[in-house]
Amino acid sequence: MENAGHPLPRATDNLSEDAAPIDPRVERLVNELIGRVADKWTLLVLELLEEKGTLRFTQIARQVEGISQKMLTHTLRQMERDGLATRIVHPVVPPHVDYALTPLGNSLSAAFCGVWTWAETHLATVEAARARFDARD
Secondary structure, eight states: OEETTEEOOOTTTTOOTTSOOOOHHHHHHHHHHHHHHHSHHHHHHHHHHHHHOSEEHHHHHHHSTTOOHHHHHHHHHHHHHTTSEEEEEEOOSSOEEEEEEOHHHHHHHHHHHHHHHHHHHHHHHHHHHHHHHHHOO
16 A cells, blocks of 8 residues: 555564564454454444343344444444354244354454553543644644
């Protein structure tokens, strides 16, 4: 990826020469997961399933305000593809489908919980820094 003809910085750019090289597959996964969780809906669904446990599609739809059925389906499919959530189909009429986080999804949620805690702790400091910056002429 480039910006005006200049390569964008990579996570590996500031490593010392004696640091172990970063596997490009790991770097790609980190970037993909940050992008996925930064998506408004994935983070909300991830946190909801972490907090509430196994839920039906309709329960998730009711509790994630503003999400369309199409977007919820897409979000859950992406989470399932990444191994973050599992889809449990109960063979009954009418069909009953539940969703739950996998152990992998729980571990990702715990990792992002740290970011959430950091944001809560430093909210006032970040807002003050932004206000100082925005006040400059």
